[in-house]
Amino acid sequence: MGSILGIGGGVFLVPLLVLVFDIDIQIAAATSLVAVIATSSTSASSYLHEGYVNVKLGMFLETFTTAGAVIGALLVVYLTPSTIEIVLAMALVYASVYMMFRAEPKPIISASGSQSPLCRRFRCRYSDESTGSDVEYDIRNARVGAFGSFVAGNLSGLVGIGGGIVKVPIMNISMGVPIKAATATSNFMLGVTALAGVLVYLSHGFIAPVLTGVVCIGIFMGATLGSRTMPRLRGTFVRFLFGAILLVIAATLVLRASGVGI
Amino acid sequence: MSNEMSAPELLRVVLLYGILIAVILLAIGLAGFIIDSDSDIEEGMTLESLFDGIRGLSAAGILGIGILVIISTPFVRILATVTIFQREGDLIMVFLSLVVLAIIASGLLLGMS
Numbered sequence: 141m142g143s144i145l146g147i148g149g150g151v152f153l154v155p156l157l158v159l160v161f162d163i164d165i166q167i168a169a170a171t172s173l174v175a176v177i178a179t180s181s182t183s184a185s186s187y188l189h190e191g192y193v194n195v196k197l198g199m200f201l202e203t204f205t206t207a208g209a210v211i212g213a214l215l216v217v218y219l220t221p222s223t224i225e226i227v228l229a230m231a232l233v234y235a236s237v238y239m240m241f242r243a244e245p246k247p248i249i250s251a252s253g254s255q256s257p258l259c260r261r262f263r264c265r266y267s268d269e270s271t272g273s274d275v276e277y278d279i280r281n282a283r284v285g286a287f288g289s290f291v292a293g294n295l296s297g298l299v300g301i302g303g304g305i306v307k308v309p310i311m312n313i314s315m316g317v318p319i320k321a322a323t324a325t326s327n328f329m330l331g332v333t334a335l336a337g338v339l340v341y342l343s344h345g346f347i348a349p350v351l352t353g354v355v356c357i358g359i360f361m362g363a364t365l366g367s368r369t370m371p372r373l374r375g376t377f378v379r380f381l382f383g384a385i386l387l388v389i390a391a392t393l394v395l396r397a398s399g400v401g402i
Numbered sequence: 403m404s405n406e407m408s409a410p411e412l413l414r415v416v417l418l419y420g421i422l423i424a425v426i427l428l429a430i431g432l433a434g435f436i437i438d439s440d441s442d443i444e445e446g447m448t449l450e451s452l453f454d455g456i457r458g459l460s461a462a463g464i465l466g467i468g469i470l471v472i473i474s475t476p477f478v479r480i481l482a483t484v485t486i487f488q489r490e491g492d493l494i495m496v497f498l499s500l501v502v503l504a505i506i507a508s509g510l511l512l513g514m515s
Contacts, residue, residue: 167446174472178421181475185417188410195409199483199495202502210509331417331476332502338473339510345446349465350435353428356472360425 153355163351170341171352173334178356180331182363184324190269192324194317196262197279201289201311201325205303205333208293215294225393231295232390235309240383258282266321277318285315296333303333305386312379319379409486416482420475427468434461477506 153175157168187193256278265276279285288310296303304326311322341347407415447455447466455463480503487495 174469177476178424178472181417181421181472181479185414185421188414188417191410193410195413195483196492196495199498199502203498203505206502206505206509210505210512332480332506335473335476335506339506342447342449342473343510345448347447347469348445349431349447349462349469350445352469353432353435353465356469357425357428357432360421 157355166341166344166346167348167351170338170346171348171355173338173341174347174352175355175359176334177331177338178359179363180327180329180334182360183366184328184331186364187324187327190324191266192320193328194262194264194321194325195328197264197311197317198325198328200262201285201307202329202332204286204289205293205296205307205329208290209296209303209333210293212294212296222398227295229390229393231306232386232393235306235313236383236386236390240380264317264321266318268320275318275321277321278316280316281314285310288314293333304330305389308382323378409483409490412486413479413482416479417475420471420478424468424471424475427464427471431461431463431465431468434464437461477503 153168153172157163157171163171184193188195259278262279264279265274267274289307292303292306292310295306307326307329308319308322311317311325312319317325338347447462447469452463452466452470454460455466457463480499484496484499484503487493487499
């Protein structure tokens with residue numbers, strides 16, 4: 141699921157380990173971050189082969205997400221957990237409504253050489269397996285995308301997830317990147333975002349080798365299947381599925397921040 | 403004709419071989435754990451216990467190496483992008499890749515302090 145949606149799967153894995161398997165939250169978060177890297181490596185290797193990943197756009201946005209993630213991790217000290225959860229829930233509701241009910245921005249099919257200078261630098265094109273057509277798209281609002289990526293990294297550092305739940309809507313809605321390219325590029329970026337957090341968890345002894353080994357082998361099989369499934373799915377289906385899951389996560393966060401036990 | 407791999411192909415190879423090597427090590431480590439180990443499934447791994455496990459070739463040590471391979475894969479991927487962009491003469495992207503590496507290093511240092 142994390143592979144198909146480009147979100148790494150941390151938002152599913154942490155609640156599963158804590159609520160179902162009664163694993164300590166710090167161990168669960170550390171396991172989740174290693175699993176996010178495993179998902180990113182497995183699915184991105186497949187998407188790179190398919191040509192969906194925009195490597196240069198990913199590296200450009202990674203500078204903002206990693207900076208945001210470091211600052212977000214430092215901000216945790218000054219904010220209460222419920223405040224952080226409410227902030228994230230509001231962002232998720234906004235993103236989910238847009239993902240489910242707003243039509244995907246039409247990718248700009250342009251004649252060779254008619255793309256913007258930024259897009260020519262970033263090589264914005266891929267071949268869509270589900271329709272059999274070549275998609276050549278343009279990127280708009282690069283500054284908004286950069287700022288949004290910084291905020292995405294900031295939220296990622298605050299709540300300890302990969303950050304794909306924010307990166308995908310930003311690329312798709314704000315920057316006009318088609319959902320499949322946004323999902324694949326997000327998968328490509330997730331491993332780097334999770335890397336800094338994992339190193340801190342490792343230095344504190346929170347990584348449990350046996351649990352992490354079991355989870356990562358499962359993640360590897362799931363991500364391999366997911367990355368082979370995504371190219372055959374219609375963009376609209378991926379967007380609706382993504383939006384519905386965000387709403388469920390947002391409702392869970394609001395309930396927890398309000399003191400309702402889950 | 404150039405024998406050099408394309409940029410996406412090189413990155414794909416780095417990520418694919420990284421995760422494959424890690425999964426093989428994890429599978430061997432888990433098999434060893436099932437056959438002969440009394441470790442707690444939630445027992446955390448410190449750098450000291452990891453090195454002890456590697457020296458003794460224990461199941462936990464092999465699992466630890468597998469996890470380190472997973473963790474190091476995105477790091478190697480960034481180094482590969484630096485090489486690719488340098489080969490293409492795209493100095494702006496080389497600079498951005500190095501900035502990402504510097505931010506990750508600063509995050510680690512701030513986190514540890």
